[in-house]
Amino acid sequence: MKNFYQLLPKPFFALAPMDDVTDTVFRQIIVNLARPDYMLTEFVNVDGLMSSGRQNLESKLKFSVQEKPLIAQLWGKNPVNFFKVAQEIKAMNFNGIDLNMGCPDKTVVRNGCCSALINNRQLAKEIILATVDGANGLPVSVKTRLGFNEVDLSWHEFLLGLPIQLLTVHLRTKKDMSKVFARWDYINQIKKLRDQINPDILLVGNGDVDNKKTGHRLAQQYQVDGIMIGRGVLKNPLAFSKEADCWDQYSIIQKINLFKDHLNNFNRVYFDSVDSRLFKLFKFAKLYLNGFNGSSNLRQHIMAQKSIEAVNKILDDFIDNL
Numbered sequence: 049m050k051n052f053y054q055l056l057p058k059p060f061f062a063l064a065p066m067d068d069v070t071d072t073v074f075r076q077i078i079v080n081l082a083r084p085d086y087m088l089t090e091f092v093n094v095d096g097l098m099s100s101g102r103q104n105l106e107s108k109l110k111f112s113v114q115e116k117p118l119i120a121q122l123w124g125k126n127p128v129n130f131f132k133v134a135q136e137i138k139a140m141n142f143n144g145i146d147l148n149m150g151c152p153d154k155t156v157v158r159n160g161c162c163s164a165l166i167n168n169r170q171l172a173k174e175i176i177l178a179t180v181d182g183a184n185g186l187p188v189s190v191k192t193r194l195g196f197n198e199v200d201l202s203w204h205e206f207l208l209g210l211p212i213q214l215l216t217v218h219l220r221t222k223k224d225m226s227k228v229f230a231r232w233d234y235i236n237q238i239k240k241l242r243d244q245i246n247p248d249i250l251l252v253g254n255g256d257v258d259n260k261k262t263g264h265r266l267a268q269q270y271q272v273d274g275i276m277i278g279r280g281v282l283k284n285p286l287a288f289s290k291e292a293d294c295w296d297q298y299s300i301i302q303k304i305n306l307f308k309d310h311l312n313n314f315n316r317v318y319f320d321s322v323d324s325r326l327f328k329l330f331k332f333a334k335l336y337l338n339g340f341n342g343s344s345n346l347r348q349h350i351m352a353q354k355s356i357e358a359v360n361k362i363l364d365d366f367i368d369n370l
């Protein structure tokens with residue numbers, strides 16, 4: 049039987065996993081505005097999920113049916129925990145599992161996880177095999193970078209020899225962080241390796257694609273199967289729509305109402321501790337409350353608030369005074 053990736057029209061478009069950004073609340077906003085072909089959760093630590101600290105991480109796996117197809121992204125160190133969590137992810141009805149082998153965060157790398165696996169292929173292989181085993185038929189993919197300190201295509205050659213269904217390459221090395229432009233030219237060589245080693249593995253390019261229009265151009269130029277968009281949605285939540293500029297045409301009231309939807313859904317999902325998590329919403333203020341007269345003052349005013357009620361009141365007053 050075909051896995052869901054194989055049924056997608058090409059090129060397909062995915063929302064990138066972004067920690068503290070692409071939670072269930074933001075994903076619902078995105079699907080209601082302009083739906084990507086699939087989305088990923090924030091990265092979730094399997095070793096944490098299998099520890100006494102599990103409760104703190106469970107909210108990262110919340111989702112609603114309208115967000116499907118949805119892929120759970122996992123990271124960690126212990127293959128046994130990958131196996132157990134993969135079993136749970138399957139039981140929770142996710143559409144697939146993605147393994148993070150690209151995060152450049154210092155603490156994560158010092159701990160031997162994510163992009164550190166580029167230099168520890170034995171462990172990378174054990175993690176992939178344990179996950180595939182636990183996933184029991186659910187497609188398993190890897191998201192990685194061009195290399196650790198240097199571009200290292202032997203890493204992709206290695207991954208393409210393993211039983212994964214899809215490979216996403218963020219076209220920078222770990223050392224590049226996000227400081228240089230994504231090096232799209234390298235995707236050609238990775239594609240050649242894919243064609244030689246296992247043409248069934250789908251290849252997704254990622255890095256500096258702001259919207260679907262640019263994505264279509266790159267997919268045609270480089271002949272990749274799919275395109276992943278991350279930070280583009282933090283400038284334009286309609287990044288997955290056909291028209292590149294429709295966010296500019298949103299009225300002030302539409303933008304404020306979107307922010308209110310986000311706030312109130314956030315309140316509904318994280319009702320237990322929402323005011324203490326309020327600071328997490330301020331990055332979204334920059335997204336929705338932008339590009340109109342008074343937006344900068346409005347944002348500053350909102351960021352000084354300590355409760356969701358106070359923020360809602362300020363937004364209502366602003367609309368009343370328009």
Ligand SMILES: Cc1cc2nc3c(=O)[nH]c(=O)nc-3n(C[C@H](O)[C@H](O)[C@H](O)COP(=O)(O)O)c2cc1C
Pocket residue numbers: 064065066067068069089090091121148150151191218254255256257276277278279280
């Ligand atoms: C705030 C933020 C959080 C991120 N969190 C994750 C993550 O949890 N897992 C992951 O694989 N990549 C993560 N990334 C990397 C993105 O998925 C993506 O690879 C990167 O931003 C490049 O794509 P872009 O230029 O379209 O943003 C994160 C990026 C940002 C900006």
